[in-house]
Amino acid sequence: MARTRNRKESGTAERVLDIAERLVQIRGFSNFSYADIATELGITKASLHYHYPGKAELGQALITRYAERFSQALVEIDRDRRDARAKLEAYADLYAGVLRNERMCMCGILAAEYQTLPAAMQSEVIRFFDENQRWLAAVLVSGKSDGTLAYTGRPEDVAQGILSTLEGAMLVARPYGDLARFDAAARQLLNGLTP
Amino acid sequence: MARTRNRKESGTAERVLDIAERLVQIRGFSNFSYADIATELGITKASLHYHYPGKAELGQALITRYAERFSQALVEIDRDRRDARAKLEAYADLYAGVLRNERMCMCGILAAEYQTLPAAMQSEVIRFFDENQRWLAAVLVSGKSDGTLAYTGRPEDVAQGILSTLEGAMLVARPYGDLARFDAAARQLLNGLTP
DNA sequence: CGCAACCTACCTTCTAGTAGGTAGACTGTC
DNA sequence: GACAGTCTACCTACTAGAAGGTAGGTTGCG
Numbered sequence: 001m002a003r004t005r006n007r008k009e010s011g012t013a014e015r016v017l018d019i020a021e022r023l024v025q026i027r028g029f030s031n032f033s034y035a036d037i038a039t040e041l042g043i044t045k046a047s048l049h050y051h052y053p054g055k056a057e058l059g060q061a062l063i064t065r066y067a068e069r070f071s072q073a074l075v076e077i078d079r080d081r082r083d084a085r086a087k088l089e090a091y092a093d094l095y096a097g098v099l100r101n102e103r104m105c106m107c108g109i110l111a112a113e114y115q116t117l118p119a120a121m122q123s124e125v126i127r128f129f130d131e132n133q134r135w136l137a138a139v140l141v142s143g144k145s146d147g148t149l150a151y152t153g154r155p156e157d158v159a160q161g162i163l164s165t166l167e168g169a170m171l172v173a174r175p176y177g178d179l180a181r182f183d184a185a186a187r188q189l190l191n192g193l194t195p
Numbered sequence: 196m197a198r199t200r201n202r203k204e205s206g207t208a209e210r211v212l213d214i215a216e217r218l219v220q221i222r223g224f225s226n227f228s229y230a231d232i233a234t235e236l237g238i239t240k241a242s243l244h245y246h247y248p249g250k251a252e253l254g255q256a257l258i259t260r261y262a263e264r265f266s267q268a269l270v271e272i273d274r275d276r277r278d279a280r281a282k283l284e285a286y287a288d289l290y291a292g293v294l295r296n297e298r299m300c301m302c303g304i305l306a307a308e309y310q311t312l313p314a315a316m317q318s319e320v321i322r323f324f325d326e327n328q329r330w331l332a333a334v335l336v337s338g339k340s341d342g343t344l345a346y347t348g349r350p351e352d353v354a355q356g357i358l359s360t361l362e363g364a365m366l367v368a369r370p371y372g373d374l375a376r377f378d379a380a381a382r383q384l385l386n387g388l389t390p
Numbered sequence: 391c392g393c394a395a396c397c398t399a400c401c402t403t404c405t406a407g408t409a410g411g412t413a414g415a416c417t418g419t420c
Numbered sequence: 421g422a423c424a425g426t427c428t429a430c431c432t433a434c435t436a437g438a439a440g441g442t443a444g445g446t447t448g449c450g
Contacts (some may be wrong), residue, residue, distance in 0.1 A: 002297065003324045012429080012430090013398085018341065026310050027308070027310050027311050028223070028225070028307060028308050028311065030223070030225060030226055031225055031308065031310075031311045033404075033406080034406065035404080035405080035406095036408085041225070043429090043430070043431090044355060044430075044431065045406080045407085045433080046409095046430080046431070046432080046433095047429070047430050047431075049406085049407065049408080050428085050429065050430070051429090052407075053407090054278040054407075055406065055407095060414085061200045091285065104307065108307070108366065109307050111367060112223060112299065112303070112304050112307035112308070112367050113223050113226060113307070113367060114209060114220070114309075114370045115203050115221050115222050115226075116222050116226045122370065125370060126370055127370070129370070129371075130365060132282060139234075145409090152386065153379075153383065153386075155381065157379040158377060158383060160367070160379060160380060160411065161380040161383040161384070162337065163362075163363075164360060164363040164364040164366070164367045164368075164380045165356075165359060165360040165363055165364075165369060165380075166363070167363040167364065167366055168358075168359040168360055168361070168363020168364065168366060169356075169359040169360075171303065171306050171307060171359070171363060171366060172306060172324060172355070172358060172362055173359075174306065175306050175317065175320055175321055175324070176321070176324075177381055181355060183377075184348075184352040184355060184356065185352075185356045185359045185360075186328055187354060188356040189356070191347065191348075192387040207395075207396090228438075228439060229436075229439080229440065229441085230439080230440095238395090238396070238397090239396080239397060240440085240441085241396080241397070241398080241441085241442080241443095242395070242396050242397075242438085244441065245394090245395065245396070245448075246395090246440080248439070248441090249440075250439095250441095302446080351409095367405080391425090391450105392449105393432095393448105393449095393450095394448095394449090395425080395447090395448095395449105396423080396438105396445105396448100397428095397444100397445075397446065397447090397448105398443105398444090398445080398446095399441080399442100399443090399444095399445100400438075400441105400443080400444105400450100401425080401440105401442075401443100402439100402440090402441085402442105403439080403440090403441105403445080404428095404437105404438085404439070404440100405438070405439080406435105406436100406438105407434105407435080407436090408433100408434080408435070408436105409432105409433090410431100410432090410433095410434100410436095411428100411430105411431075411432080411433105412430085412431070412432105413427080413428105413430085413431095414427100414429095414430105415425105415426105415427085415428080416425105416426080416427075416428095417424100417425085418423105418424090418425085418426100419422105419423090419424090419428095419431090419434100420421105420422095420427105
């Protein structure tokens with residue numbers, strides 16, 4: 001068992017994703033190449049095609065892993081934070097963490113290049129947003145119950161407003177290289193949802 | 196005078212900008228080529244280089260014209276709308292108009308590809324955001340005076356929050372092709388600023 | 391003529407992607 | 421336990437096409 005494990009498990013395929021993920025979040029999907037990854041990893045482009053037959057497949061794998069990790073983070077927030085308000089703060093902090101690494105949310109940057117993305121990636125981007133909004137809507141509903149959040153209108157609409165604001169705050173803050181800019185927008189958002 | 200006008204003034208250079216502008220706002224700066232413009236215009240790539248020596252120069256001209264038009268629109272809002280609240284609504288409607296044409300705000304999409312942009316374009320993007328925030332901050336201040344707007348904190352921070360929210364709402368709404376999605380976010384934003 | 395606005399015909403570099411090969415580890419059979 | 425075959429993870433060497441860009445020629449108007 002241990003033998004089968006240490007045969008590989010160094011996981012070139014996974015390291016490819018790590019590098020590609022960073023490149024996407026900084027430069028965008030169409031602004032990095034197989035050559036960039038190959039150079040950084042110290043293997044050839046051809047080997048990359050062995051792991052991911054085409055850039056479209058690599059892109060899909062990228063979003064899938066990103067979305068899974070994000071989901072896990074949401075589960076952990078649900079587990080660790082008591083009230084809805086604290087959950088929302090933790091959610092905003094997820095975004096701040098990405099920005100702290102001088103990156104943009106992957107699906108945010110992919111939304112910008114949406115029209116040029118392979119179809120499979122397009123639907124995965126939508127799925128990511130949908131899942132986030134579902135989670136946020138649930139938090140908003142429970143926040144109204146436990147009295148830690150206040151808002152008017154449908155929770156779905158408010159959820160989508162929260163997502164938009166945070167994505168936009170990242171988008172605009174990054175050219176300035178200014179985390180405070182994001183924090184200000186996030187605080188303002190939370191203030192608007194405080195009873 | 197009329198003679199000098201109709202010699203050219205059909206303005207190939209201007210038509211190049213029109214086409215490039217549309218392409219940038221839909222696909223992003225690095226996702227269109229000189230060949231795309233040349234084909235659509237019915238001239239050769241080489242002729243394009245006559246008008247704009249390189250893509251960097253074209254990009255700069257693109258932002259400059261876009262920013263000028265935006266400034267004009269802001270002047271018109273100042274002229275036509277009485278109170279600050281109405282100005283803010285008109286401002287949000289500027290964004291909605293862009294989205295109605297199935298486009299993204301040019302500087303929003305350029306912010307996403309910021310790291311790969313020529314330096315000259317980078318600073319023009321920043322200038323665009325700065326100018327918008329200055330205008331918004333002024334509106335917020337006058338809104339507090341005339342009692343049509345309410346907010347806490349520094350007007351500069353609130354202004355940057357408004358910009359972020361609107362850019363983010365466009366970014367997220369476009370993959371869905373759903374204008375209502377943007378409107379919901381905009382209404383929510385304005386509600387939060389209502390006394 | 392002189393110049394603006396185009397053209398043809400290139401060039402280089404980068405792009406994703408392919409064909410075909412190889413070292414070495416693993417598996418099944420006698 | 422040895423041999424044959426297969427699989428994994430890489431390699432070299434290549435392709436076609438698209439990218440931005442250039443040199444130098446042509447055309448037609450004032």
